[in-house]
Amino acid sequence: MTTATFRIWRGEHNAGAFADFDANVVDGMVVLDVVHQIQAEQAGDLACRWNCKAGKCGSCSAEINGKPRLMCMTRLSDLDLARPVTIEPMRAFPHIRDLVTDVSWNYGVKQRITPFTPRAPDAPDGTWRMQQRDVDRVQEFRKCIECFLCQDVCHVLRDHQRHDTFIGPRFLVYAAALEMHPLDTADRIEELREADGIGYCNITKCCTTVCPEGITITDNAIIPLKERVVDRYYDPLAALVRLVRGSPRAE
Amino acid sequence: MAEVETFTHDVLVIGAGGAGLRAAIEAAARGARVGMVTKSLLGKAHTVMAEGGVAAALANVDDRDNWRVHFADTMRGGQYLNNWRMAELHAREAPDRVRELEAWGAVFDRTADGRILQRNFGGHRYPRLAHVGDRTGLEMIRTLQDHAIHRGIDVHMEVTIVTLLTDGRRVTGAFAYDRERGRFKLFEARAVVLATGGVGRAFSVTSNSWEYTGDGLALAYRAGAALQDMEFVQFHPTGMVWPPSVKGLLVTEGVRGEGGVLRNSEGRRFMFDDIPENYRSQTADNPDEGWRYVQGDKSARRPPELLTRDHVARCIMREVRAGRGSPHGGVYLDIAWIKEKIPNAADHIKKKLPSMYHQFKQLADIDITKEAMEIGPTTHYMMGGIRVDGDTQMTTVDGLFAAGECAAGLHGANRLGGNSLSDLLVFGKRAGEHAAAFAAQHQPARIDPAAVEAASGTALAPFGRSGGEQPYQVQHELQGMMQQLVGIVRREDDLRDALDRLGALRERSEAVSVPGNREYNPGWHTALDLPNLLTVSEAIARAALERRESRGGHFRDDYPEKDPAAAGYNILVSRGADGTMQLTRQPVPPVPVELQQIIEEQKS
Numbered sequence: 001m002t003t004a005t006f007r008i009w010r011g012e013h014n015a016g017a018f019a020d021f022d023a024n025v026v027d028g029m030v031v032l033d034v035v036h037q038i039q040a041e042q043a044g045d046l047a048c049r050w051n052c053k054a055g056k057c058g059s060c061s062a063e064i065n066g067k068p069r070l071m072c073m074t075r076l077s078d079l080d081l082a083r084p085v086t087i088e089p090m091r092a093f094p095h096i097r098d099l100v101t102d103v104s105w106n107y108g109v110k111q112r113i114t115p116f117t118p119r120a121p122d123a124p125d126g127t128w129r130m131q132q133r134d135v136d137r138v139q140e141f142r143k144c145i146e147c148f149l150c151q152d153v154c155h156v157l158r159d160h161q162r163h164d165t166f167i168g169p170r171f172l173v174y175a176a177a178l179e180m181h182p183l184d185t186a187d188r189i190e191e192l193r194e195a196d197g198i199g200y201c202n203i204t205k206c207c208t209t210v211c212p213e214g215i216t217i218t219d220n221a222i223i224p225l226k227e228r229v230v231d232r233y234y235d236p237l238a239a240l241v242r243l244v245r246g247s248p249r250a251e
Numbered sequence: 252m253a254e255v256e257t258f259t260h261d262v263l264v265i266g267a268g269g270a271g272l273r274a275a276i277e278a279a280a281r282g283a284r285v286g287m288v289t290k291s292l293l294g295k296a297h298t299v300m301a302e303g304g305v306a307a308a309l310a311n312v313d314d315r316d317n318w319r320v321h322f323a324d325t326m327r328g329g330q331y332l333n334n335w336r337m338a339e340l341h342a343r344e345a346p347d348r349v350r351e352l353e354a355w356g357a358v359f360d361r362t363a364d365g366r367i368l369q370r371n372f373g374g375h376r377y378p379r380l381a382h383v384g385d386r387t388g389l390e391m392i393r394t395l396q397d398h399a400i401h402r403g404i405d406v407h408m409e410v411t412i413v414t415l416l417t418d419g420r421r422v423t424g425a426f427a428y429d430r431e432r433g434r435f436k437l438f439e440a441r442a443v444v445l446a447t448g449g450v451g452r453a454f455s456v457t458s459n460s461w462e463y464t465g466d467g468l469a470l471a472y473r474a475g476a477a478l479q480d481m482e483f484v485q486f487h488p489t490g491m492v493w494p495p496s497v498k499g500l501l502v503t504e505g506v507r508g509e510g511g512v513l514r515n516s517e518g519r520r521f522m523f524d525d526i527p528e529n530y531r532s533q534t535a536d537n538p539d540e541g542w543r544y545v546q547g548d549k550s551a552r553r554p555p556e557l558l559t560r561d562h563v564a565r566c567i568m569r570e571v572r573a574g575r576g577s578p579h580g581g582v583y584l585d586i587a588w589i590k591e592k593i594p595n596a597a598d599h600i601k602k603k604l605p606s607m608y609h610q611f612k613q614l615a616d617i618d619i620t621k622e623a624m625e626i627g628p629t630t631h632y633m634m635g636g637i638r639v640d641g642d643t644q645m646t647t648v649d650g651l652f653a654a655g656e657c658a659a660g661l662h663g664a665n666r667l668g669g670n671s672l673s674d675l676l677v678f679g680k681r682a683g684e685h686a687a688a689f690a691a692q693h694q695p696a697r698i699d700p701a702a703v704e705a706a707s708g709t710a711l712a713p714f715g716r717s718g719g720e721q722p723y724q725v726q727h728e729l730q731g732m733m734q735q736l737v738g739i740v741r742r743e744d745d746l747r748d749a750l751d752r753l754g755a756l757r758e759r760s761e762a763v764s765v766p767g768n769r770e771y772n773p774g775w776h777t778a779l780d781l782p783n784l785l786t787v788s789e790a791i792a793r794a795a796l797e798r799r800e801s802r803g804g805h806f807r808d809d810y811p812e813k814d815p816a817a818a819g820y821n822i823l824v825s826r827g828a829d830g831t832m833q834l835t836r837q838p839v840p841p842v843p844v845e846l847q848q849i850i851e852e853q854k855s
């Protein structure tokens with residue numbers, strides 16, 4: 001057993017400061033264990049979110065030593081305990097208290113995206129046929145646990161605060177999951193360009209780096225969506241074809 | 252009087268897991284104005300953690316499957332203490348509920364011909380679990396959540412109900428606080444659906460989250476509803492046992508469904524040692540046959556690792572007690588061994604069990620494609636809960652409905668894996684439907700301001716006290732005590748001891764004090780969860796004392812056998828006029844002849 005120092009952000013609505021807590025740590029502990037231990041023994045009102053403690057619910061997002069991570073999946077053995085470990089709330093969202101931020105904006109964003117709209121069933125019994133290789137692509141995106149760490153790290157939201165004009169990587173992944181769903185028939189290309197602000201993304205890949213689910217946000221979701229937008233709006237050949245065919249879809 | 256914000260809904264759904272979401276969607280579809288409250292953010296409820304799959308007799312992988320087999324499997328698994336009507340409806344309706352998810356955007360794994368793929372699970376005769384790798388719950392909750400957000404449902408996130416309000420016979424609404432500000436909220440409703448999930452946090456080794464404090468059960472009990480089958484707590488055979496910080500974390504039964512085997516410290520595959528009589532004809536008697544079964548050979552019988560959870564958990568306990576356990580007090584679960592049987596086994600395992608691979612790699616530094624996992628039993632699921640009507644899901648209080656893990660009946664003495672996710676869908680829908688109908692037929696009832704005043708006073712009490720213990724201490728002791736005295740193996744003297752200690756813990760809980768203010772204060776929230784945990788724990792201990800036999804999830808060391816006389820009753824727990832807990836033995840209604848025949852036919 002060793003003692004380590006944890007420098008935790010405490011306070012309400014951005015007015016706050018770091019407070020140091022010394023805690024005894026043992027083999028196999030994760031950051032969330034330490035937070036719980038401090039809660040139980042030193043600061044009963046220390047606010048944090050968590051549910052599953054297994055990297056499945058996306059509740060325990062925080063910034064650990066400056067990096068957006070899940071507290072429950074960050075092992076102490078991966079951190080340098082000779083120095084204080086800093087634990088702070090996500091910085092791209094309004095602060096509520098201690099490690100908890102107001103992520104409600106994200107819920108509003110999703111509601112604005114055109115919902116799943118399936119084609120007619122393939123079989124008389126009302127079911128569909130899909131091949132595993134076709135669903136593999138969207139299953140990657142559907143692994144998202146909505147931890148919002150990618151939103152937290154994206155400079156468009158974090159530094160430029162474009163929450164009103166950019167939906168952020170999480171919802172580009174969501175839009176990609178719908179657009180590439182083998183059954184979906186809706187068209188989201190226009191909203192991606194306009195309301196969703198896909199143009200703001202300049203593919204820095206910070207989001208991909210922090211995703212705890214290992215979703216290749218940029219290469220697999222955002223770039224293909226950008227290509228679709230470009231094909232529709234900027235490709236002169238596609239525009240001509242569309243004109244001739246009179247088709248609203250550039251395919 | 253404390254400041255209270257009031258909301259009015261036709262139907263109030265408490266809980267936003269699979270059952271709550273499905274109920275809210277259904278009630279809204281039937282024209283009700285629906286409100287839904289959840290202790291956490293949307294999409295974080297327990298359902299998100301479910302891994303292995305959702306049981307439904309789609310017969311996509313084995314065409315011998317149908318609702319009759321599923322019904323018989325469920326009744327046998329529950330040792331015939333199930334509410335037969337629920338078991339029937341569940342088996343009949345689950346396939347449609349699963350297909351409906353696909354229509355709402357869920358993307359299940361596929362068969363070669365493009366249909367929904369199904370996998371093996373304990374107690375299910377044929378491969379029956381529709382799944383998405385090992386993150387089926389995430390797929391389900393996300394699909395329901397994304398579907399629900401376009402249905403005009405008012406969602407109140409991070410709001411906790413602390414009291415149900417009644418006018419004596421009928422529910423009239425509910426009283427709550429929000430986490431963010433600690434403000435009080437009053438919900439007026441014509442009908443209320445409880446979908447609050449389970450009670451695993453009453454024990455120290457558990458796969459369950461902080462939310463699982465049995466709120467719905469305690470709320471219903473205090474409002475006058477009956478609880479049933481409280482002695483039947485499911486201890487899942489495979490939880491992680493190492494490192495200590497992840498003790499209890501679930502290892503999905505899907506590992507065994509994909510061919511994982513259990514071994515003791517001597518390397519012996521011990522599950523062949525004790526195959527129960529009523530499963531013998533369907534269970535493989537050698538490893539080769541078991542392997543052929545998990546590979547889809549229809550002439551083979553299933554390996555003994557896929558016997559029901561209660562049985563597997565007890566076999567593991569037997570090995571550990573006999574000194575044949577692993578260094579950290581469990582046994583070994585090995586999926587890596589399949590490399591002897593198939594090429595590319597490592598990739599296969601990563602594909603079929605991606606989050607298990609991830610979980611062990613990241614939390615225990617173990618590569619499950621190369622090494623065995625160390626596992627042991629963990630508190631997992633509550634078969635018992637609020638007593639409901641099998642068709643409508645109404646409790647014994649008018650206008651109060653319950654669905655999902657907080658309701659009792661479907662699973663009897665032991666739940667089969669995968670039957671919970673289908674339970675949420677089938678009975679979530681039914682609860683929403685009947686709550687909407689009830690709301691349409693009834694006028695709103697008057698809420699008694701004195702009851703609201705009393706509820707807010709009780710909720711604020713921990714701030715008014717000083718010098719008391721931290722609520723965490725009481726919670727921690729309760730969990731340790733329940734684990735030790737009311738856990739996997741129970742005895743009369745332990746249970747009596749537990750009841751005494753519960754009394755002392757209750758006194759302590761009434762004296763806890765909390766620091767800080769009302770804004771996002773987990774100490775305060777824990778203090779308010781305590782009475783629920785205590786009520787539920789007492790009900791479990793009393794019911795366990797009453798059932799002097801061993802059956803399903805309930806094992807009595809002093810009565811290790813099944814008592815045929817006890818096969819015929821459920822134990823009901825309700826609050827007596829004097830406020831104490833009353834137990835009654837309720838005869839299980841006879842199974843109608845047609846269904847009885849199905850059970851007999853499937854016995855061979």
Ligand SMILES: Cc1cc2nc3c(=O)[nH]c(=O)nc-3n(C[C@H](O)[C@H](O)[C@H](O)COP(=O)(O)OP(=O)(O)OC[C@H]3O[C@@H](n4cnc5c(N)ncnc54)[C@H](O)[C@@H]3O)c2cc1C
Nearest residue numbers: 266267268270290297298303304412448655656669671672
């Ligand atoms: C790790 C794990 C794996 C599992 N795997 C499987 C599987 O493969 N197959 C299967 O069939 N089952 C599985 N289960 C069981 C299954 O996941 C649960 O039984 C099921 O999800 C319960 O769903 P529910 O809708 O009843 O409750 P939950 O999903 O737990 O939702 C409960 C809701 O109620 C809310 N709530 C609780 N109390 C209050 C209150 N006082 N006020 C307001 N809101 C409240 C919570 O916030 C939450 O939103 C698994 C369980 C675990 C823990």
Ligand code: SF4
Nearest residue numbers: 154201203204205207
């Ligand atoms: S790649 Fe795009 S979405 Fe991702 S962090 Fe960079 S700008 Fe944001």
Ligand code: SF4
Nearest residue numbers: 144145147148150211
């Ligand atoms: S895409 Fe990854 S980082 Fe972003 S919310 Fe989903 S899981 Fe989190």
Ligand code: FES
Nearest residue numbers: 052053058060072
């Ligand atoms: S607690 Fe669920 S992801 Fe960390």
